[in-house]
Amino acid sequence: MRIYVLLLLISLASLSADARTIESYQLQPDMKPLIRYYPGNGKTVLFWSDPKGGGNTRVLLGGGRITPLLSNAFYFSGGYYNHYYGYFMYARDGRQYLELADRTLGPCDKIMAPVFSRDFSVCLVEYTRDGAAYVNIGGKEYGPYEGTYGGTLAEKDPGRFYFKYRKNGNYYYNINGTIFGPYDWYSEKVTMSATGRSFAVRYGKANSPAGAYVNYNGKVFGPYHEVSDVTLNADDSIFYFSCTDASNRKRHFINGSEIILPAAETDFQFICSHTGGRYAYTSRDPRNGEKYIHIGRERFGPYWRLESMRFSGDGRHYAFDYNIIKSKFEFSHFVVVDGKTHGPYTVDQAIRLSPENYTPHDFIPDTRHSAYCELAGRDLFRLHAGGESYLIGRTNHKIFDADTNQFAFTYTADGRGQEKPGTYVRWNGRILGPFGSVSDLKFSPGRKRLLFNATEADGKNCLYVDGARHHSAHVESLIYSSDESLIASHRGRQKDVMQIMYDNGIYGPFQGPYISYGIEGRNRLIVARYDPATGKVTVEEPKLTTTVFAELEIKSTFSKISALHYLLNVEIANTGDGDAKNLKLFFERGTGSVNIRYPEQKSFNLKAGERKTFNIPVIVEKIEGPQRTEYLFWFQNPDESLKTIEDEFVITIE
16 A cells, blocks of 8 residues: 655745745635636736635736636646636626636626637637627637527637627528528538538528428538438548438438448448548348448448447558357457457457457557557556557556647556566557556646656656656646646645645645646746735745655554454655654544554654654553444654554454
């Protein structure tokens, strides 16, 4: 069992004096701070909750005005977008406002949640003002309209867009500045390719015999009774839709040409490649339920079960898996990659062929090689990727990004080959490791950087960025500058203390729990802190410190010597960069009623890199019949600035 502990080796008071105060605010006594710092629009913005006002969140703008936030309208670019862009909406004097990083929108009657381009360079937002509806894209306003109904920005080109609106009782689409309509009814969604160069609009006309049409880049298909499954791939090479004609017959069109299924086959399912113009479709014979798959001019099947058809990013490779019935209660599982069949696998093997985070096959987006998994032992799998193979398990991870042509995955070496035992990270053509373990493998939001936490051979927990050790710490949260050139992270809190690591420096520790931080456009780290003793919020730019922390790794065993005598063996190691001082072992009964007696343990110090082992005899003092009693134990120093996560042992009296 590993227990990671943060030990402060510099006083909080001395650090605070080193920080440059930007501004400070005195909160009202009834305000409970829930600090969120938003470095946008050239102003400091802080947030907190107001329990006496019903728990509503408040916002404090740079001018010092207190304003209630709109319900569920607070967004601080966490999660996938990782804090480097955000927005919030608030009400003032009965009007609504939208605060963006570069401007303020309002006053308005009502504002909808904005839509951002992938790189956050452009924002699309719908709102009403004085009873009329508008759309604002990158600062340019469209309208007035009777109503608006959503829109989006092209994934790879934020200069391309669409939105829907109503005017004079009719429905229209604005697609890249061109107006389409009027229509009597509108689709719930306009389909736009990632480049924005291709689009497909499903619409209707009331006086049409059938009523449903598709407009693909200005070319109209229809009329039909119904149109569905409109699909465009990323590079504009595939356009697909299905429809029902006047005779209630299901039809399928790919790039304007109709696909005719073999006689009696139904249940058409369409699959296309991300780029490259490859497609496949499946069908089923209703007479016996057997399934087929069509890839180009090839037809595969029949199969009892067919699933997981997919292409590589450029369409050069394909894979699917299928089952064949051997008996009433037994079937064989196969995987087909580029026409080559792998298997058979048993029922149990087939289940384990798809471990967590993996499908039976997948593809590396560099397009040169396919990647797939096959069984290599109990809960072990062989990942074939890039012309090589790697041993992986259920805990291994992978990330592929087709747009940036990057892939990364972890694998395990058993030491029988050329590599040392341990966990490795393969990132494109690089191999990183070995590590004791790897977690939180991810690309940065703009896919510019690779990040993961790793436990090294010496026990140190480190954040790795782009293949190099960034900090000697396990990181729980990350934020990025807008260009992703700088990264800020923090270690897990211990006694409401936070340490922030920014770029190549360390800032902190800061006393919490009311702490927030962000990176301004000028790549400055800004920290907002609340002091409960004074009720003051301070916004400051911290300075680099040489703060170091201890990191404790604990392993324990508990063994029975006799009926009333036990032995607790505890090994504690300091794998951090700082010394741990005045540590002492504490016990506490969790459940049950068995009392124990043990020798008093003296406090001790543990230098960086040092290990100590304790053999502690435990004697049962009181027994009240057969029972099970759990005891917790931990290490702690006298001022309680350091306390480990509890470990436990169990005494069972029969």
